[in-house]
Amino acid sequence: MPIPTTIWLHGANEHEPAKSIYFRDQFVRQCHGWDWRMPVEFYEYRSQFLQRVTMMVLILAYAAVLCSFASGMLALLINQRTSVHALLERVPIQRGGRDWLDDCLTESRYPLRLKQAVFIVLGLSGLLAVLAGIAVLNSQSAFTDQIGLGLPWLPWHVRFDSLSGFFFLIVGIAVVAVSIYGPGYVEAYQEEKHPFAVLGLFTGLFVAGMLLVLLADDAFFFMIAWELMSVASYFLVAFQHENPANRRAAFLYLLMAEVGALAIILGFGVLASFADGLTFDALRQANLSTTWASIAFVLALLGFGMKAGIVPIHVWLPEAHPVAPSHISALMSGVMLKVAVYGLIRFCFDLLTDVHWQWGVVLLVLGTISALGGILYAMMQPNLKRLLAYSSVENIGIIFMVLGLAMIFMANGFPQLAALGLLAALFHAFNHALFKNLLFLGAGILQHQIHSLDIDCMGGLIKRMPQTSFLFLIGCMSISSLPLFNGFVSEWLAFQTALQVDVLDNGVLRSLIPVSAAALALTAALAAACFVKVFGMIFLGLPRSRHSEKAQEVDDKGMLLALKLLAGLCFFFGIFPTLIIAALNNVAKQLIGQTLPNDTLQSWMWLAPVSAQKASYSPILVLVGVLIACAFTFWYLRRNPDTKTMRRAATWDCGFGGLNARMQYSCSAFTMPFRRIFAKVWLIDEQIDKDMQGALDMDVSSIRYRLQVEDHCWPRLYQPIAHGINSAARLVGRIQTGNIRVYLGYSFVTLIIMLWVVSL
Amino acid sequence: MNWLLAIVQTLLFVALAPLLSGWLKWCKCHLQNRKAPSLLQPYRDLMKLIRKQPVVAEHASWIFTRSPYIIFSAMVLAASVVPLIAVDLPTAASADVIVLVGFFAFARFFLALAGLDIGTAFGGMGSSREMTISSLAEPAMLMAVFTLTMTASTTNLSLAIAHVLNEGLVLRPSFVFAMFALILVAIAETGRVPVDNPTTHLELTMIHEAMILEYSGRHLALIEWASQLKLMLYGVLIANIFWPWGIAQNFSIHALGYGLLAISGKLAALAVFLSISETLVAKMRLFRVQEYLSFAYLLGLLGMLSHIILEASR
Amino acid sequence: MIAAYLVLLIPFAGILFFAFDGHKQETGRLNVRFNAVTLAATVWLAVNVLNNGTILSSGKAFIIDSFNVYLIVLTAFIGLTTAIFSAPYMEHEKELGKLTERRLKLYYSMYQGFMLAMYLVLTTNNMGVMWVAMEGATLATVLLVSLYRTPESIEAAWKYFILCGVGIAQALFGTILLYYAAVQIGDGDNALLWSVLFDNARKLNPEILEIAFVFMLIGYGTKIGLVPLHNWLPDAHSEGPTPMSAVLSGLLLNDALYAVVRNKMLVDGATQGNMAGLLMMGFGMLSFLVAALFLHRQRDIKRLFSYSSIEHMGVMTFAFGMGGPLATFAALLHMTVHSLTKSAIFVTVGHASQLAGTQNMDRIRGLIKTQPRIGWGLLIGTVAIAGFPPFGVFTSEFLVLLATMHSYPWLAPLLLLGIGIAFAGLFRHIQPIVYGEQPEGQLPIKANLWPVMIHLALVLWLGLAIPDFLANWFSQATLLISGSMPL
């Protein structure tokens, strides 16, 4: 009887499309043949199976959270060598283990071993998260549970469904990469200045917070997890606090995180005041008027958008992400923003049951602005990590854009297209997590080797650090969405979504969406330009500083391994996107009740989101084609042995001679055309002062050029608010004059007024 | 059979590309009262370059030496998805028009990197300008393409062309706008006058040439060939999308031959048009290119809007 | 019942002992022991109450119900931990030459005196005695505020004395009116007993009680530190010795609020309206917002946290005023977590200002570098008091917010605005203090941070999960105050 196998394949719900092509025909027979005449024992089996799956999946998820906690706690032992030694004396271990332990616990080895242990546990939690995610995506059902914490009448509700599972996947992959990368990176910190205990503890809490946010199923628990995430990451941002700029960034970050959290609380509050209870199930039942729903939506957008960093409330992001240790920046920029996206999706598509197309338009416009603004700001940054942070703003903008499209289609009654949009957004979130982690970790390596993040100090590193440069190149290619890499696939899907605009009736939308799609194209092109600049300035040309002249390939294998892992995934999912699409179909199914027809027609090598007639893309074929063409030309052109070798010669210097590194194009030179074309976007402060000398002061002795490019949001949005609060405080301060008679006067007047009030 | 045909057509594409530029040069010379080189001159140049031993700048890395192959094969792949003489090719399904744009981006990415690799001022200058122009051109192009794909409701090129073909001669204002937008974009992307001058010898005005200044031997050959391919690709796109008539819909020899004739005729005409315009118009300053391209974008937008409002209004 | 008497007798013995025995090296430790014994007694009392409900002493002089018993335990606990902290602290102050033997003697006996007054306020059943005890608390602490004898401390003490004295006098007028109203309906002797009044509250004359409540609110409100009657509070907190600030913030304000709530229960019983509640809400919201703004202008670290105390008392007053089970529950919880957190913070602040040799926040820097425990204690404490989860303050503020959303939705944005402003005000000052490079001459000191750790651990625990007996306790109190159980 084939049932068990089929169940195993199709998970809990036999009406799902299978993810394995091989069993499809059998599955179809099962669905349409004798499905409803299924023998009784099938259902019994299924229920047992379900229980088992429930336990397994939830245990995996919990284990992931616990491991991240454990790694944090473990990090606290960094200074407790003696006590740990005493403790371990007690536990009985046989010979070999004992020797090994003693070896680990020697004065010299202990810190290193402990750090390794911490990161191993962290990686374990990442691994478990990945497994849990895959498991829940496979068994296409939601597992709920309750933890006996929280309020007496409101224990923590846990719900682990496909959406959470997918984001578990994202978090897990990133955490694994980071924990491979970590040990090599943290060696650089000396203990007394930057205690590892702090770093390890809050890293663990940070990861745990993110995972708990994904698990939360009631507003209270959600907010606790959310704030745990924010606060832990705040401590990580402030980790290198000797630098005032970092402190300022950390404060700004925490402040905006707080404001955002308050907005989210208020949003939940609006829902809760129409529902009974705070569990998400109760909130789903809340039926509120369009006005209140829109208020809730705006609040949620403000809150989650602030965390996700959409323009104009993105200001904390480029400040905070660069100053954290690189693997933390990778987590923040690559994963935490996704958690915010998760929150928005959960709030809008799950809790607010009926969406309105106006919300979609808001998301679309905001997303477009963020995408363009993000990449344009990124282009002007000389600091690599700042640049990457701004490009995160851009990618988040793209994600919001596509979410907006999904909402619009949803509200206009095209659930399938909505599914397409949602899928594109989630896929892009996934990809961005991959390549942004890759790039941030790469930046970490550069900082580690060159002790600077200023792109203008680098150059020519491709010869010094061949592996890093290659992996970084892959990152750049996928982020600037070139074919064969994952970034392209999600943007392709985004374009496909936008192209379905013809089904809409509303003329405004029909003309707005293509324009924003064109803006998306502009964004992609600008991103390509930006990352050409990045790679070219860092790795190509001549070294611009002594550090980069003497730079060496990083010797720690783990750091490179992490990069290799991520780069490999970028490429892999660029070639086999269908794997992710299949997983995402479950999410779409759960949220919108629709899946793509993708796997109806195609096998694993084709990607045809709407229908083969409308659009199709087969990365694998393209890859094969490129390989063939490359190989053939390569072989054909170099078959002649005496012209095969290339002759090296001096670079053409127009006959002047003395070509040196300072004659190269620099960052600001490269982006000068953009600066002139989009001049309005920035606050540009450009100063050239010359020192004249010689007779009549005619000839220039030296020229200094200073360029400062600033965000518009500061003077327009933030300084007014800060100023307002300060002046309000000064006004209020007036009442406390310090004279006791005035104080007596206050209580006298208060008394009189109150008496008058009550005797009315 | 289809696959074979597709490959053959791709090869044909690659083979004919130098001829087109040769023809273009020929027309230009005659229009400017110069003595024209033979139509086969480009082939001779390529052969000569391929035979030579390449000389590479001392600081160049593998990016510099491998880019030509990548660029060339990207162009070949692009050629394989654009219907030249026949529609509904299997290759067209593997990559639609958006992927086509992706291929161009791919080639451009590596060309720009190669320009930066040697570490001269010119290389950087060329890459910077190239990226600027292309990033401005991309939205305009996408607008034009959208107009087409929304009309044909597909992004698969050969299906779109087949759609235009089957519905016969329909006067679509959107197509007029889209075509002009695409032509302007094509001129910008292929580095022709007035945006860039392929024959210039003054480094400061160079864009495309500045990037490949250091190339020689087979590398230069590949790059040249790739740019000729690009020119032809745009030509074929414009020709086959807006006047698809004559393209083969079944694979009979007679139909194919007819299709070959048709496309060469269209391309020849386009080349004449291009050479006339290049003779009449002078190259413009770099920072007026943005106006030029935004005008292209405007045209594309008008095309889109007229499609939405005039043609498919509900 | 013996437990209750013990709770009162031990501190009394303490007063006499410290007053006459004089100061020795181990006086600090003796003080700790006294408080420890009292804590034990209170726990015993609490167990009694939990087992067999409200205790009413013979002659009805004392009443212990679920509302005040947990406050009693809290008082004893904080008294103990603060005593633990104050022993080395005061020694160090003495070594610095800021204090003399006589003043230490005064300090310890007045410490016990203050505790006695607190216990009396909480346990007594007689509104008049409650007033007497409250005034007694002022008198006990006023000399401690001026313990350092600096001009500022004397000025602060004077203001504290005069303002609280005048305020409390109004409370006495309110009490007299209450008594007057009570005399109308019954016998003179028991007419001030809260239990009696509560039982026949319906018969009391509502108009008189409203007027009486106004006087009570203004009177005890001065002690709570409600704006605009708050002016004494920051001065007294900032100028007195730090253990004093800890107990003032942690206990005195709570007990004043306790008195107000007891009276509110009577008034609500009499006037079947919500006048009292509305007044309290108004004062609470005003204090909350104004104090949040004041936070931005502080130079002195203890002043800063005393303003944050005002802000939190505002929240509690608001919540109690809103009434209703959820709000009341939240207010009780907030009372607890605020006392714990704030006293912990004052302990760390004491150490911090001691090692920096100043209370001026512009001159304290890089605590984490100098003495990581103190730095982290201060930082974590601030995070907790600013209302970040998983600390208990978040839980209570969250519940207050929910209650507001339910009954007065248009006030919720104000509340959130205040929380945001207050948070910014705290962190803009604290962050530079704990982080960054340290100035010269800022050296580690001998500090006992166990109280801080214990308090913060408790607050964390309350944030993660409220233990059953405590939840049950709160629910009982909520039932008593608001008349119905929380959800």
Add this chain to the structure above:
Amino acid sequence: MNIEQQDFYTQAILSMAALVGLTSFLMLGQGRLLRLIFVFALQGLLLTLTTTLAAYSLNSPHLYISAMMTLILKVIFIPWMLRRQVVLMNMHRDVEALKNNTAVMLGGAGLMVFSYYVLHPIVQTSSAIMLNALAVSLSVVLLGMLLMISHRQAVAHVVGFMSIENGLFFAAIVATKGMPMVVELGVAFDVLVAAVLFGIFFFHIRTSIDSLDVDRMNRLHEVDQ
């Protein structure tokens, strides 16, 4: 009902009330400290008489005790202490210039009316005399506060504070035939301690700012110069 229909006790009480109110007014307008203290002692004396009268006519003996305490505290001890301070600081000659004294006086009169207005609900529950007595005592409390607000000398503040106490005490005696004994004792104890503390404070303040002018104690404030 008019005063002539009242019994003698009530008439006496009412006249006492009038006198107490008058003394408050006198204090409010008083610029010389010694006279201020004297008037305060007078008020204490009136209070004592009232208490004894009440104790006699309501034959509640515990009121005698409180009368005694009042006599000792408010007529003898506190005035003596204050006077001593004044003489020590030799401020017994200088006159505190009160700004717009008449306005303060009118305000005081207004307060008296206001307290009647506030307390009028009590009428329904009891006789008008209660209302009058309570109203007078309330106005004494308010006038005491007004005194503290309008005077700059710490001594004057103490006098005001104590006169507030007097008002409360009067209310307790007249309206409610005295509070329960324990409360009475407690209050008296507090007053005593307060008086002692005031003594200590005068000493401290003098040593710190060598004057008793409270306006010069304004180091702690939130206003930025």
